[in-house]
Each structure stands twice: as structure tokens, then as C-alpha cells.
Amino acid sequence: MKKLLASYGRDEEFRAVVEQIIADEEKKNNNVLARSLRKTLENIGVSPAPATAGLSRLVPFPDEAKDFIQRVEPRHTSQDIVLSHENLEQFVSLIQEFRQADRLKRHGLSVRSKLLFCGPPGTGKTLCAEVFAAELGLPFFHVRLDSLISSYLGETASNIRKTFEFARRQPCVLFFDEFDALARSRDESGEHNELRRVVNSLLIFIEQIAPSGFLIAATNLDQHLDPAIWRRFDEVIWFELPDxxxxxxxxxxxxxxxxxxxxxxxxxxxxxxxxxxxxxxxxxxxxxxxxxxxxxxxxxxxxxxxxxxxxxxxxxxxxxxxxxxxx
The missing domain is CATH 1.10.8.60 (Helicase, Ruva Protein; domain 3)
Known part of the structure; x- marks a missing residue:
């Protein structure tokens, strides 16, 4: 509660503290209270109250994207993850940019918002994305690749477009796991024309999108990514096995x-x-x-x-x- 009061007027910190309180109540099985707090938090910003006008409210899911995106409630904090000194510096810098985005934009500078996580399985890429969202006070959405990738020709690229449109409108952390399933190199033998079209569309979407929050893609198989993917991201962050x-x-x-x-x-x-x-x-x-x-x-x-x-x-x-x- 002291943290909540101390964060008054600082939108991202306020949301992060409320998310932590909700998570604590859920752990205690106080689900009615947790749901009530969640509903109140999501409605913040509907009325232009002076103290909360800057807080971003959740945009209702568009029907066309609801099957591809799943909201995940962060259950971990920065205390639950061990980062290398290099990566810790990266994330501190990214958080600082996000919180002072208006200041940078007034000087004609963009904010880094498209991140690629690379590294072996089990090195904390997904956990880090979740903790990152919690630290920023942003809702965390996980892209469901099993639903996004369609067996029908032409539909996968359309599904990706709908997902990116949601990320453009909703301040959030949108997380693509196993990104190589979408962004596989177009030069690999055996890849059919449909996959090439999907990668072409993906390159255009990543290039053009200016997310309201962050777009994070993660892969264990960076060697299989299409070479043109790399320069579409603002930062590539490497996760290694712990020393x-x-x-x-x-x-x-x-x-x-x-x-x-x-x-x-x-x-x-x-x-x-x-x-x-x-x-x-x-x-x-x-x-x-x-x-x-x-x-x-x-x-x-x-x-x-x-x-x-x-x-x-x-x-x-x-x-x-x-x-x-x-x-």
C-alpha cells in the first residue's frame, strides 16, 4: 500500500504496483477481490479523471484477433530472475526510455520497442518478457502460434496483420515465442511459396509497426531466422546459460x-x-x-x-x- 501511494501520478509504476497487489490476492485465493481489482484497473482511463487520465486502459479484443492472442497475468517479479550484467543494463535502459518516451519524442528521437530474444531453451526468455511487462506496468499478451498459423493458403499472413493491428492500438507487451516458426529463412530448401509469402508479410509488418508498448519475439533457433529479420528489430538480446x-x-x-x-x-x-x-x-x-x-x-x-x-x-x-x- 505504501508503494501504491508513493507511485501516485506515475502511471507505469502505479499500474505495476496494482498488478502486484492483484497477484498477491490471487495467490491467497482471494479471487473475488482479485477480479474486482482487475476490473477496476482495466476501466481506468474510461473517464477522464485528472489523476488517472494518463493511464492506458485495455482495448477490447477485436473479434478477428481474439483467437490468436492470450492474456497472461505476470506471476513473477524482478526478484525471480537472474540476468547477466549486460542484459540488466539493457533492460534498465529500455525501461528508462519507455517511461520518458515523450521527452525523447520532443527531441525527434524514437523509442526502442521491438526486441528479439535469442538463446538456448530454458535460459529465461519467456520469464524475462513476463517480468519486463510487470516492471513496465503493461499487460502481457502471448501470441498463440498454433492458432495463428493456418493451414489455409493466405490466412496466416492475414492473421499476423490482425495481431499486429492489436499491438498498435493496445499498450502492452506482445510476445511471440518460437518465432522461428514464422520467420524461418526463405532460402532453406523445401520451404514452399506460402511460407515465403508469410515471411515477406512479416517483414513488412515489423518494419511498419510502431507498437504502443513492446513487441518481443523469442527463438531458440536463431540460425534458422531469415537474414532480413534481424535489422527489423531495435535490439537483439542474447540469453546464455548461467555462469x-x-x-x-x-x-x-x-x-x-x-x-x-x-x-x-x-x-x-x-x-x-x-x-x-x-x-x-x-x-x-x-x-x-x-x-x-x-x-x-x-x-x-x-x-x-x-x-x-x-x-x-x-x-x-x-x-x-x-x-x-x-x-
């Missing part, structure tokens, strides 16, 4: 609400090469093992038991991947 320092920080945070009888940081070196998704599974399994053991503390044995399972899973996955490469 030992980042692993140690992640483990400390993962067990911050648990009583532990060991130092998880000592395993950081052994966990080099693990993604954040791998580390999350490892920590969750450790907690489960502790609970099932009836222990009041998480100890070294619980962690080592979960680690053996993680190593076995990674070994099997490597064998499967190796079979694909040689098959």
Missing part, C-alpha cells in the same frame, strides 16, 4: 523460504551447463524429497538425490538428441 555466479544466486533465491542445513552454492561449479529450467526442476525436486522424507530442514542428501535424477534425465536427453543428429 557459476548466476547459478549460485539462483540457488540462494530458490531456497530463501526454506530452512536449509547445507550451502547450495557449493554445487554451482558442478551445475555449469544447466539452464534455469533445469535448475528449477532440480530445486523443486529437492523440496519434494525433503517433504516426503518428513524432514523439517532441506539438507545435502535431499539435494544430492534430486541432482542424481537431474543428471540421469540430462543423460537420457543427450542420448535422444545424439540419435536425432546421427539418424
Amino acid at each position: 557459476t555466479g548466476m547459478i549460485r544466486k539462483y540457488l540462494t533465491h530458490a531456497f530463501k523460504n526454506s530452512k536449509i542445513a547445507f550451502d547450495p552454492g557449493v554445487f554451482a561449479e558442478e551445475l555449469k551447463g544447466y539452464s534455469y529450467a533445469d535448475l528449477e526442476k532440480l530445486c523443486v525436486q529437492t523440496l519434494k524429497t525433503s517433504i516426503l522424507d518428513g524432514s523439517k530442514q532441506v539438507n545435502d542428501a535431499h539435494f544430492r538425490s534430486a541432482l542424481r535424477q537431474a543428471k540421469r534425465r540430462r543423460r537420457r536427453e543427450s542420448q535422444i538428441e545424439g540419435g536425432r543428429l546421427t539418424g
Whole structure:
């Protein structure tokens, strides 16, 4: 509540604090209150009240785009993600630009709003997009590629146009995951004319759109992207596997609400090469093992038991991947 009062008059911060309050109430299963707060937040801006006139309200879904876009309520904060120093600087700079957009535009300067996230699976691209939206106080929308990509000739490009039109009108973070499914290189053998037409349309849409918030595309397969895609984005942000320092920080945070009888940081070196998704599974399994053991503390044995399972899973996955490469 103190944060809410302190953010009075600063639109983005105000919305971010309200989103956090709503998320907290949802975690407590106070769903009636959460829904009421959500409805009130979405209606802000309908009446030109002086204190809230600058807050952007949610634009109703146009019927033609509702099947392709899903709203996702951010459930994580900046405390739940570990970023490299380089990426942290990038996001701080982007947030600063967004919050002072009018000031930049008065000087004839544009605001960076089209971002491409690249990196291996499990390195935090989707989580980062969600946290980024929460920090900005913008609603977070996920593009449903399974619905967007149509089996009918010509429809996919039309669906993309409708999605981009929504992003132009609605201040939000619009997130395309597995972007390579849409933006695959037109030079790859076997790609048919329909895909080429889709990529051509996508290039035009990205070039021309000036989103009210941010357009973020993420891919694990950047080597498959069409070469012309890269220069359409204002920034390309690379997500790498965490180093030992980042692993140690992640483990400390993962067990911050648990009583532990060991130092998880000592395993950081052994966990080099693990993604954040791998580390999350490892920590969750450790907690489960502790609970099932009836222990009041998480100890070294619980962690080592979960680690053996993680190593076995990674070994099997490597064998499967190796079979694909040689098959």
C-alpha cells in the first residue's frame, strides 16, 4: 500500500504496483477481490479523471484477433530472475526510455520497442518478457502460434496483420515465442511459396509497426531466422546459460523460504551447463524429497538425490538428441 501511494501520478509504476497487489490476492485465493481489482484497473482511463487520465486502459479484443492472442497475468517479479550484467543494463535502459518516451519524442528521437530474444531453451526468455511487462506496468499478451498459423493458403499472413493491428492500438507487451516458426529463412530448401509469402508479410509488418508498448519475439533457433529479420528489430538480446555466479544466486533465491542445513552454492561449479529450467526442476525436486522424507530442514542428501535424477534425465536427453543428429 505504501508503494501504491508513493507511485501516485506515475502511471507505469502505479499500474505495476496494482498488478502486484492483484497477484498477491490471487495467490491467497482471494479471487473475488482479485477480479474486482482487475476490473477496476482495466476501466481506468474510461473517464477522464485528472489523476488517472494518463493511464492506458485495455482495448477490447477485436473479434478477428481474439483467437490468436492470450492474456497472461505476470506471476513473477524482478526478484525471480537472474540476468547477466549486460542484459540488466539493457533492460534498465529500455525501461528508462519507455517511461520518458515523450521527452525523447520532443527531441525527434524514437523509442526502442521491438526486441528479439535469442538463446538456448530454458535460459529465461519467456520469464524475462513476463517480468519486463510487470516492471513496465503493461499487460502481457502471448501470441498463440498454433492458432495463428493456418493451414489455409493466405490466412496466416492475414492473421499476423490482425495481431499486429492489436499491438498498435493496445499498450502492452506482445510476445511471440518460437518465432522461428514464422520467420524461418526463405532460402532453406523445401520451404514452399506460402511460407515465403508469410515471411515477406512479416517483414513488412515489423518494419511498419510502431507498437504502443513492446513487441518481443523469442527463438531458440536463431540460425534458422531469415537474414532480413534481424535489422527489423531495435535490439537483439542474447540469453546464455548461467555462469557459476548466476547459478549460485539462483540457488540462494530458490531456497530463501526454506530452512536449509547445507550451502547450495557449493554445487554451482558442478551445475555449469544447466539452464534455469533445469535448475528449477532440480530445486523443486529437492523440496519434494525433503517433504516426503518428513524432514523439517532441506539438507545435502535431499539435494544430492534430486541432482542424481537431474543428471540421469540430462543423460537420457543427450542420448535422444545424439540419435536425432546421427539418424
